[in-house]
Structure formats: structure tokens, C-alpha cells
Amino acid sequence: MRKALVIAWKDILSEARTKEIVSSVLVFAILVIVIFNFAFGGSREVLLSVAPGILWATFAFAGVLSLNRAFVPEKEECCLEGLLACPISREVIYVGKLLASLLFMLFVEAIVLPIFALFFNVAVFSFELVTITFLATIGFAAVGTLFSALAVNTRAREMVLPILFFPIVTPVIIAAVTSSGLVLDGQSWSDISSWLMILAAFDVIFLVVSYLIFAFVIEE
Amino acid sequence: MKEAQSGWAIETRGLIRSFNNLLAINGLDLVVGRGQTLAVFGPNGAGKSTLIKILSTVMKPSAGEVLIDGFSLKGNTEEVRRRIGLVSHYTFLYSNFTAYENLQFYSRLYDVPNFRERIYEVAGMVGMSSRLHDRVAIFSRGMQQRLSIARALLHRPAIMLLDEPETGLDQQAVAMLWEALRADGVDGRTILFTSHSLERGLEVCDHLLILHRGRIVHQQPNKGLDLAGLRRIYRQSTGVGGAAVA
Numbered sequence: 481m482r483k484a485l486v487i488a489w490k491d492i493l494s495e496a497r498t499k500e501i502v503s504s505v506l507v508f509a510i511l512v513i514v515i516f517n518f519a520f521g522g523s524r525e526v527l528l529s530v531a532p533g534i535l536w537a538t539f540a541f542a543g544v545l546s547l548n549r550a551f552v553p554e555k556e557e558c559c560l561e562g563l564l565a566c567p568i569s570r571e572v573i574y575v576g577k578l579l580a581s582l583l584f585m586l587f588v589e590a591i592v593l594p595i596f597a598l599f600f601n602v603a604v605f606s607f608e609l610v611t612i613t614f615l616a617t618i619g620f621a622a623v624g625t626l627f628s629a630l631a632v633n634t635r636a637r638e639m640v641l642p643i644l645f646f647p648i649v650t651p652v653i654i655a656a657v658t659s660s661g662l663v664l665d666g667q668s669w670s671d672i673s674s675w676l677m678i679l680a681a682f683d684v685i686f687l688v689v690s691y692l693i694f695a696f697v698i699e700e
Numbered sequence: 701m702k703e704a705q706s707g708w709a710i711e712t713r714g715l716i717r718s719f720n721n722l723l724a725i726n727g728l729d730l731v732v733g734r735g736q737t738l739a740v741f742g743p744n745g746a747g748k749s750t751l752i753k754i755l756s757t758v759m760k761p762s763a764g765e766v767l768i769d770g771f772s773l774k775g776n777t778e779e780v781r782r783r784i785g786l787v788s789h790y791t792f793l794y795s796n797f798t799a800y801e802n803l804q805f806y807s808r809l810y811d812v813p814n815f816r817e818r819i820y821e822v823a824g825m826v827g828m829s830s831r832l833h834d835r836v837a838i839f840s841r842g843m844q845q846r847l848s849i850a851r852a853l854l855h856r857p858a859i860m861l862l863d864e865p866e867t868g869l870d871q872q873a874v875a876m877l878w879e880a881l882r883a884d885g886v887d888g889r890t891i892l893f894t895s896h897s898l899e900r901g902l903e904v905c906d907h908l909l910i911l912h913r914g915r916i917v918h919q920q921p922n923k924g925l926d927l928a929g930l931r932r933i934y935r936q937s938t939g940v941g942g943a944a945v946a
Contacts, residue, residue, distance in 0.1 A: 483808070486808045486809060490794070490797075493801070494794065494797070498796060558790035559792045561753070561788060562786070563792075563809075565756045565757060565781060565784065565786045566781060567778045568778070569778065
């Protein structure tokens with residue numbers, strides 16, 4: 481775990497210097513929210529009904545943008561072989577990259593949520609919504625980090641990742657949209673518990689599966 | 701961890717690596733003794749870089765067995781990686797980071813004890829002490845290659861694998877490279893390096909081999925062999941000569 485943190489810290493330090501991921505993803509996310517707000521503006525009822533979908537469309541596409549960059553430093557600077565030659569298992573590389581991606585996505589979401597609340601005039605600062613966001617983001621990062629490693633060696637990696645990523649994370653998006661809608665509608669924990677369990681189960685399954693098959697993906 | 705199975709520093713048995721239908725390494729049986737400096741020559745596409753990638757565990761062989769310092773790659777990869785220092789065509793350095801930060805990153809991954817002192821030590825060996833806190837992005841190719849050599853030396857590996865290590869280095873830096881490899885407090889370090897320069901290879905190796913189409917077509921100790929003789933052997937073994945042979 482310590483070495484996974486070293487890899488994550490390397491990515492965080494690099495991002496802190498370049499701000500490549502956070503700045504571009506933030507601009508994209510805010511633009512989407514602004515555009516949808518104007519598109520559906522006016523009626524509060526309409527806004528409330530589309531808000532969960534817009535929120536998760538924003539997070540999902542922003543997540544893809546962020547995950548697309550997960551292995552780009554290694555690819556562009558030809559450092560992947562150096563990392564593979566280190567006395568660490570391939571799984572450590574996966575965990576390190578996963579932690580960094582998760583942190584970038586959560587950071588962006590922490591900024592986007594208040595902006596979303598402002599534009600759509602909804603209360604997003606509830607423990608329920610934070611839990612949904614956290615669980616769904618873990619699912620995105622677990623799958624996305626694996627596919628990012630797969631896509632980085634392809635010529636059209638910006639296209640390959642979404643094509644692989646979205647069909648797999650559809651259950652996460654559905655669970656997140658539905659449960660977020662219930663929370664914004666004032667429902668209680670018991671009403672969203674089944675959706676939270678789906679999110680948690682997805683996270684566990686895909687964390688384990690991605691962890692186990694990452695070595696094959698990164699080596700071949 | 702399995703017991704050591706070989707007395708050689710590097711041993712391959714029936715090593716094969718194919719890419720689709722192309723055999724990059726074709727049934728290679730190789731032994732390198734401890735403390736040997738082996739030069740691997742061969743034309744482009746001979747399989748030199750593929751061999752280095754397999755020995756350094758970056759690439760898996762299609763078939764055959766590899767033993768490093770007596771340990772099979774199967775089931776002992778982390779143990780093997782600790783014993784290997786790798787210098788490639790690529791420097792494996794992150795340009796956003798300073799030289800020190802790069803060396804610190806790799807020190808932590810290799811569990812280098814007292815890494816601060818070691819970083820200054822290896823930087824001194826390659827003449828980079830004064831540039832440790834500059835970003836790699838502003839370094840010339842030669843400086844990056846020197847730092848790459850320092851990175852490979854950090855964990856005092858017993859075996860160095862060098863894929864055309866002199867790329868981008870001036871004459872002074874080349875001399876510094878070989879001095880650093882040999883004067884690092886590691887007794888009997890084994891060095892396997894690839895080169896297109898027969899002259900440079902002949903100067904520093906004690907054994908040499910020529911690879912062609914994934915096979916060893918010639919090998920011998922570097923005794924009583926001059927450059928003209930090596931050029932003749934190279935031409936006869938590979939069919940490549942003239943301006944292509946430095």
C-alpha cells in the first residue's frame with residue numbers, strides 16, 4: 481500500500497504543477513451545467529426532474545476526461561517500462577493510479593456540486609447525496625483506471641475509453657441518477673438503501689476484478 | 701521464493717518471443733557469468749531490445765525460461781527486479797519533476813535505504829550534483845541520459861541491463877558512465893549492454909555476442925580480437941557491413 485501511495489503522490493504532485501486534468505475537467509463540467517440550466521431554465525418542476533440526470537451526465541463525462549489522462553504521463557514520457565521494471569507488483573500500479581484518479585474526480589465533484597446547487601437551486605449538501613457521489617465515483621475510478629491502461633496503447637485512446645467505459649458503468653449511472661433523484665425529492669435513507677447497495681456491490685466486484693486482471697492488461 | 705537454480709548471473713533456456721508471426725527472439729540459449737561485461741551487437745530488428753525487455757521483466761517471453769542471479773522469472777519477479785538496473789532508449793524520467801524528485805520517486809519504489817545520501821552519491825557519479833534541483837524538462841538529452849543512469853544505479857543492482865546506453869552522451873559522459881558502473885561499491889557487477897558501435901563495445905566488454913534474427917550467430921570472449929576482426933565476423937554473421945558497422 482505504501483508504494484501505491486508513492487505512485488498516487490507522484491501523480492498528484494504532477495497534476496498540482498500542470499493542472500492539466502483538473503482545469504480542463506472543471507471547465508467542461510461547469511459548461512455542461514450552464515448549458516443545461518439555460519436549456520431547461522424557467523420551470524422549477526422541469527429543473528428538478530432533469531437535475532439528477534444532468535448531474536450524473538456531467539460527472540460521468542468529466543470522469544472520462546479525467547480517466548483518459550491516468551496513464552498519459554507514463555505514455556508520453558515513456559515511463560511505463562521504468563515503472564514495470566520496479567520491484568512492485570502490477571496491482572500496486574493499479575491501486576496507485578486508482579487512488580490518484582479517485583482523488584482528482586472527487587476534487588472536481590466537490591467544486592461542481594455547489595455550482596450545480598446554485599444553478600439548479602437544489603439542496604445538494606446532504607449526507608445521502610455525498611454517499612451516493614462517493615460510491616459512484618469509486619465505481620467510475622475502478623473501471624476507468626483499468627480501461628485507461630488498456631486504451632493508452634491504442635491510437636485513438638480518447639475514443640476507446642468511452643466506448644469501453646460507458647457500457648460497463650451503466651448500472652452505476654442508473655443507480656446514481658435514480659438515488660440522487662430520490663434524495664433531491666426529499667426521500668429518506670430507507671428509500672435509497674437498495675440503490676446504495678447496488679453501488680457498493682458494483683464497487684466491490686469491479687475493484688476486485690480490475691485488481692486481478694490489471695497485470696494482463698498492462699503487460700499485453 | 702524459490703531456491704536459486706543457476707550459478708550464472710543471467711541464463712536463458714530456449715527463449716522465444718514472438719509478435720504475431722514474427723519471431724523477435726528465436727530459441728535463445730544464453731549464459732552470462734557473474735562479473736562479466738557482455739556486449740550484444742546486431743543489426744536493427746535483431747532482437748537486442750526485446751532481449752533486454754524480457755531480462756528486465758518488462759516483457760514476458762512467449763516460451764522458454766529465464767534465470768536472473770539464479771532465480772527464475774516465474775514466481776520471483778520482484779526478487780529479480782531488485783537485482784536489476786535498467787537503462788533503456790527511454791530515460792523513464794518525469795519532465796515535470798526535478799532530478800531529485802525523480803530519483804526520490806524511484807528510491808521509494810526500490811526501498812533504497814538512506815535514499816537522500818544515495819541520491820547525492822549517484823548524482824555525483826554521473827556529474828549531476830549541481831543540477832539535482834532543476835526540472836528534467838530543461839535538461840539536454842545527454843543530461844537526461846546521465847540522470848537515467850543514476851536512476852538505474854540507485855538500488856545498487858548486481859546486474860545492469862543497458863540498451864544502447866551511450867545514446868546522447870558526449871565522450872566525457874561515456875567515460876563517466878562506465879566509471880560509475882564499475883566504481884559503485886558493488887563487487888562483480890554483471891553488465892549486459894547492447895550497442896551498434898563495435899568499436900565502443902569492444903573497448904569495454906570482456907565477452908561479446910552477435911544477435912541476428914533473434915538467434916545468437918556468434919559469441920566469444922574479447923581476447924585478442926581487434927576491431928577489423930570483429931567487423932569481419934559481424935559482416936559474415938549478419939550479412940550487414942560497410943557504413944552500417946561503426
